[in-house]
Amino acid sequence: MDELELIQGAREGDTEAFHALFDAHSGRVFALAHRYMRNQADAEDVMQETFVRAYHALATYDPSKSRSFATWVNRICVNCSIDLLRRARHRNTRSLEGQSMNTLAANTPEDDPERVARNREIRNRIDSAIERLSPHQRMIFILRHEMGHSIRDIAQSMGSTEGSVKKHLFRAVDSLKKRLRHFALEAGYEL
Amino acid sequence: MNCNDARHAIVLEHYGELSDDEQARLDEHLRSCQRCDADREETRRVLRLVSAQDPVRVPDFDRERSWRYISARMRGTPSRRWFPLVPGWRWGLVGAGLLLAAFLGIVIGRLGVKPSPEPDTTMTEAAATKAPNVPSVQPMLVTHLEDLRPILLDFANSASGAHGATITVDERLLRALLLQNLLLRRALEGKDPAAAELLDDLDLILKEIVNGRGPGSASQAQVRDLIRDREILFRIQILRRT
Numbered sequence: 001m002d003e004l005e006l007i008q009g010a011r012e013g014d015t016e017a018f019h020a021l022f023d024a025h026s027g028r029v030f031a032l033a034h035r036y037m038r039n040q041a042d043a044e045d046v047m048q049e050t051f052v053r054a055y056h057a058l059a060t061y062d063p064s065k066s067r068s069f070a071t072w073v074n075r076i077c078v079n080c081s082i083d084l085l086r087r088a089r090h091r092n093t094r095s096l097e098g099q100s101m102n103t104l105a106a107n108t109p110e111d112d113p114e115r116v117a118r119n120r121e122i123r124n125r126i127d128s129a130i131e132r133l134s135p136h137q138r139m140i141f142i143l144r145h146e147m148g149h150s151i152r153d154i155a156q157s158m159g160s161t162e163g164s165v166k167k168h169l170f171r172a173v174d175s176l177k178k179r180l181r182h183f184a185l186e187a188g189y190e191l
Numbered sequence: 192m193n194c195n196d197a198r199h200a201i202v203l204e205h206y207g208e209l210s211d212d213e214q215a216r217l218d219e220h221l222r223s224c225q226r227c228d229a230d231r232e233e234t235r236r237v238l239r240l241v242s243a244q245d246p247v248r249v250p251d252f253d254r255e256r257s258w259r260y261i262s263a264r265m266r267g268t269p270s271r272r273w274f275p276l277v278p279g280w281r282w283g284l285v286g287a288g289l290l291l292a293a294f295l296g297i298v299i300g301r302l303g304v305k306p307s308p309e310p311d312t313t314m315t316e317a318a319a320t321k322a323p324n325v326p327s328v329q330p331m332l333v334t335h336l337e338d339l340r341p342i343l344l345d346f347a348n349s350a351s352g353a354h355g356a357t358i359t360v361d362e363r364l365l366r367a368l369l370l371q372n373l374l375l376r377r378a379l380e381g382k383d384p385a386a387a388e389l390l391d392d393l394d395l396i397l398k399e400i401v402n403g404r405g406p407g408s409a410s411q412a413q414v415r416d417l418i419r420d421r422e423i424l425f426r427i428q429i430l431r432r433t
Contacts, residue, residue: 015262015265018265019258019262022258022261023254026254026257030249030252031249034249034250035249040250040252043252044252044253044257047252047257048257048260048261048264051261052261052264052265055261055265056265119244122240122244123244126240126241126244144206145206145238145241145242150208151203151206151208166199166202166203166208167199169202169203169206170198170199170202170203173202173205173234173237173238174198174202176237176238176241177233177234177237180237180240180241181233181236181237183240184233184236184237184239184240185236
């Protein structure tokens with residue numbers, strides 16, 4: 001069964017068809033949510049909410065508009081992620097800022113302890129700088145810098161214009177430069 | 192291309208998002224602008240620092256558990272909220288709290304014991320002299336007036352003479368209101384003349400209520416007349432609104 005048939009089946013209430021769509025796309029959605037939310041619990045919340053919203057909005061998905069199902073789900077995930085980050089910042093309930101991704105960095109036992117500590121420190125500073133970006137800037141920076149999406153794809157994922165995405169990307173990079181420029185010099189990241 | 196455009200273009204250049212024409216214009220600008228050239232170097236250095244870190248490993252997640260949650264939500268109605276019960280609970284609690292407070296206020300205001308003959312106001316006066324200067328007493332004033340209103344209404348609507356039923360108010364409540372009245376009066380002295388004047392009148396009325404006794408007593412009628420003559424209820428209404 002191809003994807004369009006699965007979508008059609010899910011629209012008609014076939015739970016197994018939607019389960020198949022979930023299996024095909026949940027890994028990618030979770031990866032994006034995890035990069036953005038920076039912790040597993042929130043990433044799982046976003047991923048689950050994305051698929052619940054997707055299921056209830058299946059009737060509005062139009063494959064003829066040259067948007068793949070993956071892009072469509074991606075867009076829902078982007079919106080869910082931004083929503084949750086805003087709520088979490090507002091309510092300050094779950095520690096988004098406290099959990100650094102460095103705990104997940106791929107260090108091996110044979111790594112030099114000094115290097116590991118140095119990497120952790122650098123990662124903390126970078127995480128801290130990224131966490132201070134606005135929800136939109138953060139999403140655009142992650143999609144472009146960490147996930148390698150094109151400006152055009154990002155605009156499509158976010159339901160925005162390319163001009164707006166470029167502006168947010170510039171502001172995000174500008175903000176990171178202000179927070180990391182001295183550290184980048186100290187760390188000796190010469191070109 | 193000016194410097195501002197160049198700074199934007201430098202970021203896009205890093206990500207390979209410039210057209211050939213834009214790239215040529217940026218290069219031309221950078222040849223003649225050392226400041227922008229330095230900015231490009233700094234941009235590259237910082238983004239290189241961000242990229243140079245160990246890759247972040249995306250952890251595994253429990254697909255089955257997630258699917259169970261999603262399929263349960265699929266059967267329900269679509270919700271615009273993430274956790275629809277949480278705000279409901281909060282608002283429910285707030286509503287229940289308000290209802291309880293209103294109910295208690297009415298019950299305490301209406302069901303009381305007979306007042307003692309002589310109120311001991313020395314304690315309340317002494318406490319009032321120690322009253323701190325409250326920065327904003329407006330919400331407290333409104334609450335105080337809300338507490339007083341049902342009692343005053345009872346007196347204002349009471350019949351005169353021997354046919355009138357005795358209005359009894361809990362003595363402890365009266366003392367508390369009297370003390371509250373004094374504290375508010377001191378806090379508002381010189382700040383809000385209208386409120387201070389009203390509190391003076393209320394002080395007089397409260398003392399009259401405390402001292403009054405017996406069914407259809409002259410004191411009850413005096414209290415009623417005081418409330419009517421001085422337009423206490425109307426003034427309370429005005430103050431509550433402002």
